[in-house]
Amino acid sequence: MSNREKYTSEEAILEAAGQEFMEKGFYGARTTSIAERAGVTHAMLHYYYRSKEQLFERIVSDKMSVIADSVMMILVDENLPLKERLEKGIAKHFDFLVSNPLLPCFLVNEVDRIHPIMVDLIKERFAVMVNVMQKEIDIDVRHLVLDILSQNVMPFLLLPIVEKIGFFDGGRDEMLERIKEENVTIILKRLGL
Amino acid sequence: MSNREKYTSEEAILEAAGQEFMEKGFYGARTTSIAERAGVTHAMLHYYYRSKEQLFERIVSDKMSVIADSVMMILVDENLPLKERLEKGIAKHFDFLVSNPLLPCFLVNEVDRIHPIMVDLIKERFAVMVNVMQKEIDIDVRHLVLDILSQNVMPFLLLPIVEKIGFFDGGRDEMLERIKEENVTIILKRLGL
């Protein structure tokens, strides 16, 4: 097989499946639609990934891995004082979400399909995260981490409805920029910084 | 028709549909499963609600109405100082979520199926909310409202994964109690109260 061809079909299906599953969830997604998106025959999907179920597991694992990495963005290991590190870290995590707005919804919906290996990965990332931060912060860092995630992630889950009811004026980008600033502010105030 | 019978079937279907749709979403839900849950023949579902689509629209409207009401819980119209009102309101809203833990996920997923009338209802509730609060608070209250919702709602979306990775020690009830307190704290600190 030529590498080029292999990429074109096998990878195209993965890419298409990622989109379809994120938009419609497991039940809403159709293998025929995925094949169409990927520009390949429907049979190819089963040739490479056996079943819809298996293809989905693969996508869930890939996406969870991305999410697990994203959490670590909050830890900026520069030699900056705590306040600046938090400012940078929260903003970095928020920017990641701006680039991947569908991820949170996907995570929330497919939680019980996460493979045990991924659960361990996420677990470990959080542990590292909490340990590093707890050294410098006197309140229970687990709550702080949950606070940061709530503030950063929730806007993307509510984005469709927030836009629908016109809760904020101005465009979407401007709105997100203001929310990002507010999120940094609320966490710093929480810590009295 | 006897009222008793009417309740038994028509209402039972509505109840069962609410559960099934909340658990599995529109695509995951099966009209046959709903009928089974309700303890009626499958044909009855179509007899009363015509189609899966129409039954779903009905459920979405019902649930959205409940959510719209819940937001108003944050406003406690007792003659208390701002600080105490916020404490009570946030806690009340959080307790509502404890009793309806599946609602947030449902809202997030079915946003684009919300009927325009419901959009208007939600819009109006938020407007009232913001107007009342803005009188006493100097920062942009819209961000504060989003903050409160983020802090309160997000834990319920993350609950399955938080429990899966054992992020907090202790039981579920204890965990929720601590999160509730933290949520009040973070908002009060945000306002310097």
Add this chain to the structure above:
DNA sequence: ATTATCTATAGATCTATAGATAATGC
């Protein structure tokens, strides 16, 4: 020889309805 691709179709659901029958209220 092996890998990739296509056509055609089996088999399993699921939604929805038609048509018959029973229960209810006037």
Add this chain to the structure above:
DNA sequence: ATTATCTATAGATCTATAGATAATGC
């Protein structure tokens, strides 16, 4: 007469595979 319920089935998808054919690498 009207409302409620059941049985049976049409019709529409959707997943998955079998089997034939083309492309590729050794």
